[in-house]
Amino acid sequence: MNALKLEQVVKVYGDKRAVNQINLEVGKGEIYGLLGANGAGKTTTMRMVLGLIYPDEGQIQYNGKGYSKELNRLMGYLPEERGLYPKIKVSEQLVYLAQLRGMSKADADRSLKYWLDRFNVPEYYDKRIEELSKGNQQKMQFIAAVIHKPQIIIMDEAFSGLDPVNVELLKETVKEVRDEGASILFSTHRMEHVEELCQNITILHKSNTVLQGNLKEIKRQFPRESVILGTDGEVAGLDQITGVTKVDRLETGYKIGISDEQAAQEILRMAMQQRTVHRFEVVEPTLNQIFIKAVGERHE
Amino acid sequence: MSNMKTIVGFTFKNKVRTKSFIVTTIILLLLVTAGINSLYVMSLFNNKDEGGPAKAEVVGIVNDTEGVAPALQDYYKKQSNTNLSIQIYDGSGDPAADETKLKQDLAAKKIAGYLVATESEDGNFPKFFYKSSNIRVTGDSTTNSLETALNSVKTDFIVEDSLTDAQKQQLAEPVVMDLEQVAVNEGNAGTNQTQEQKVAAYILVYVMLFLFFMTAYMTGNMIAAEVTAEKSSRIMEILITSVSPLSQMFGKVIGMFLVGLTQIAVFVATVVVNLSLPHNLAILEKYHIDMSEIDPMLLIYGIVFYILGYFLFAVLFAAIGSMVSRTEELGQAIMPITFVSLAAFYISMFSISTPNTMLVKVASFIPFTSPTSMILRLGLGEVAYWEVWLSIVFLLVAIFICGWLSAKIYRTGVLMYGKRPTWKELRKAMKAYKI
Numbered sequence: 001m002n003a004l005k006l007e008q009v010v011k012v013y014g015d016k017r018a019v020n021q022i023n024l025e026v027g028k029g030e031i032y033g034l035l036g037a038n039g040a041g042k043t044t045t046m047r048m049v050l051g052l053i054y055p056d057e058g059q060i061q062y063n064g065k066g067y068s069k070e071l072n073r074l075m076g077y078l079p080e081e082r083g084l085y086p087k088i089k090v091s092e093q094l095v096y097l098a099q100l101r102g103m104s105k106a107d108a109d110r111s112l113k114y115w116l117d118r119f120n121v122p123e124y125y126d127k128r129i130e131e132l133s134k135g136n137q138q139k140m141q142f143i144a145a146v147i148h149k150p151q152i153i154i155m156d157e158a159f160s161g162l163d164p165v166n167v168e169l170l171k172e173t174v175k176e177v178r179d180e181g182a183s184i185l186f187s188t189h190r191m192e193h194v195e196e197l198c199q200n201i202t203i204l205h206k207s208n209t210v211l212q213g214n215l216k217e218i219k220r221q222f223p224r225e226s227v228i229l230g231t232d233g234e235v236a237g238l239d240q241i242t243g244v245t246k247v248d249r250l251e252t253g254y255k256i257g258i259s260d261e262q263a264a265q266e267i268l269r270m271a272m273q274q275r276t277v278h279r280f281e282v283v284e285p286t287l288n289q290i291f292i293k294a295v296g297e298r299h300e
Numbered sequence: 301m302s303n304m305k306t307i308v309g310f311t312f313k314n315k316v317r318t319k320s321f322i323v324t325t326i327i328l329l330l331l332v333t334a335g336i337n338s339l340y341v342m343s344l345f346n347n348k349d350e351g352g353p354a355k356a357e358v359v360g361i362v363n364d365t366e367g368v369a370p371a372l373q374d375y376y377k378k379q380s381n382t383n384l385s386i387q388i389y390d391g392s393g394d395p396a397a398d399e400t401k402l403k404q405d406l407a408a409k410k411i412a413g414y415l416v417a418t419e420s421e422d423g424n425f426p427k428f429f430y431k432s433s434n435i436r437v438t439g440d441s442t443t444n445s446l447e448t449a450l451n452s453v454k455t456d457f458i459v460e461d462s463l464t465d466a467q468k469q470q471l472a473e474p475v476v477m478d479l480e481q482v483a484v485n486e487g488n489a490g491t492n493q494t495q496e497q498k499v500a501a502y503i504l505v506y507v508m509l510f511l512f513f514m515t516a517y518m519t520g521n522m523i524a525a526e527v528t529a530e531k532s533s534r535i536m537e538i539l540i541t542s543v544s545p546l547s548q549m550f551g552k553v554i555g556m557f558l559v560g561l562t563q564i565a566v567f568v569a570t571v572v573v574n575l576s577l578p579h580n581l582a583i584l585e586k587y588h589i590d591m592s593e594i595d596p597m598l599l600i601y602g603i604v605f606y607i608l609g610y611f612l613f614a615v616l617f618a619a620i621g622s623m624v625s626r627t628e629e630l631g632q633a634i635m636p637i638t639f640v641s642l643a644a645f646y647i648s649m650f651s652i653s654t655p656n657t658m659l660v661k662v663a664s665f666i667p668f669t670s671p672t673s674m675i676l677r678l679g680l681g682e683v684a685y686w687e688v689w690l691s692i693v694f695l696l697v698a699i700f701i702c703g704w705l706s707a708k709i710y711r712t713g714v715l716m717y718g719k720r721p722t723w724k725e726l727r728k729a730m731k732a733y734k735i
Contacts, residue, residue: 014728047715050541051541052541052715053715069544072541072542072543075541077537079537081534081537082534083533083534083535083536083537084535085314085530085533085535086533096306096310097538097539099303099306100307100539100542101542102303144538145538
């Protein structure tokens with residue numbers, strides 16, 4: 001039984017279908033990637049999971065049960081638009097938010113201190129939010145989502161607006177939370193984060209699911225379309241091979257676009273005849289490419 | 301429920317600590333203190349005038365054939381506690397020339413004013429003008445004194461010697477009349493009040509109207525501003541996923557209610573402390589104000605109407621706050637309800653001396669104006685208890701309906717960003733969100 005399950009969920013706003021028959025399942029201890037361009041229906045989906053709005057059709061199950069108020073205590077939410085009380089101390093408002101999620105004051109305080117230590121910023125305890133930099137406000141926002149040890153966490157654009165060091169730090173903590181058994185529904189525009197964190201993904205486009213499944217399997221479905229070749233010198237006639245669409249000369253070799261995976265073997269053979277090959281890789285498509293393909297194709 | 305308590309506590313704690321709240325409360329405290337003590341300070345100045353060597357005032361009058369002028373002069377000569385004296389000018393036969401002379405002396409400050417008699421008909425007592433460069437419409441001690449003096453002279457003039465001095469003395473004594481309100485229907489509120497009770501009720505009603513308006517309007521505004529601020533800072537999204545909007549809204553409303561009560565408590569404490577200062581106690585006594593004459597039932601009903609009225613306004617303020625995304629737009633959005641609260645306040649304030657008019661009666665049954673109007677009728681007018689209870693029932697029904705509607709608007713409004721939604725858009729959104 002999965003922690004979170006959406007079945008044929010539909011949401012209609014007026015005459016517009018904001019979400020059209022989405023299905024997805026997030027297991028315990030899993031980070032699930034929900035991808036899509038702006039306006040694809042991610043936020044609406046997340047709001048339905050949070051119980052803010054109700055689906056028009058289909059159902060959402062949490063640990064096999066429907067939505068109930070008690071679930072508020074088990075869920076954490078990192079909204080896309082960040083917001084905390086600017087003029088109130090970090091300690092006061094985070095403890096308050098944790099209390100609203102059913103935690104006792106003492107537990108909340110302990111948990112807050114743990115998280116501030118985890119982010120190496122224990123001195124923020126007595127600071128007001130408006131005194132912190134944007135990146136640090138982001139960390140406080142993250143703490144607000146996890147302070148009450150939720151089982152289901154919704155993260156909308158988790159890492160936006162952070163510098164690379166803090167992105168790494170936050171990524172590590174997300175993994176920790178996952179390893180403790182939380183199920184995380186995660187959305188971002190940064191595909192490399194998804195590749196690093198998620199096993200399963202759904203790509204939404206204009207309210208419809210265009211691509212869904214295990215990330216590795218999805219990648220396998222997409223043909224490998226480029227070859228990296230490293231040689232000690234120039235290789236002639238690469239562009240003559242059938243199936244080769246593009247040849248780019250790099251410092252240490254070539255990057256070759258192919259339309260057919262068979263062409264890769266032909267490239268290797270030709271290169272070995274002429275030069276010493278010290279690198280050869282048929283590169284699997286990045287999620288970025290897959291995303292653009294899945295979403296972009298339907299744009300036209 | 302425990303969530304609601306948390307919200308109430310958080311709202312209260314954070315509001316009471318804000319600078320704006322502390323500053324307004326201190327200003328209120330100072331104003332009240334100044335207002336109460338101003339009576340005493342004023343009396344100090346007055347005492348100086350009366351207590352010091354009495355400033356002699358001379359009033360001029362042209363001698364006349366009827367002999368009013370000498371009689372008036374005699375009257376003042378007989379009085380021991382007056383600073384007025386009469387100077388008689390000999391008439392030249394030309395009234396215009398006489399008056400010019402009087403005016404000159406007035407300009408030279410030889411006299412404080414002068415009396416001019418108009419021609420009397422058929423030997424009747426003449427009519428007088430008192431002319432001075434400093435005339436108060438409401439009359440002052442000089443004019444009052446002159447009136448009394450002229451009355452006395454007039455009595456002498458008419459009765460001549462047919463009455464003894466003792467009888468004249470009795471005639472001069474003013475009639476004593478105390479006021480007491482008697483209810484037509486026994487058992488109604490506001491029955492059989494003595495003068496003291498009336499004064500106490502008047503003051504209490506006045507203070508309650510003022511407090512109702514001030515706290516309901518101010519805390520209402522604060523509620524709306526808080527909700528909008530939560531929306532614009534987007535913390536609302538986290539809040540509504542944690543707590544049901546209903547407990548959120550009522551938590552806020554109750555929290556602010558406590559803030560309002562705190563303010564009232566400060567107000568009442570300031571008043572009590574100031575009034576119990578010895579110099580102010582003396583003044584209260586002087587004006588026959590005895591706050592122990594306050595009818596406890598009036599106070600209790602006042603509190604009931606205050607609480608109910610507050611909640612009615614507060615839920616609407618919360619609903620409006622939830623529809624606005626940016627604080628700048630809030631002032632415009634709360635305009636209608638501001639007008640309603642102003643109407644509630646002024647209907648009662650303007651009717652405070654006429655509490656039994658049809659306007660007040662009608663207003664006392666309309667939920668938004670009833671808290672103030674009913675307090676007015678209870679305190680100063682006449683009202684049957686069934687009317688009071690009917691009004692309370694109406695108010696409760698209105699709170700229930702508005703609370704329900706506001707909760708729906710709140711639930712929808714907090715999720716809507718961008719421009720302020722129209723009612724149509726709001727209804728559409730409610731349908732879409734299935735609220």
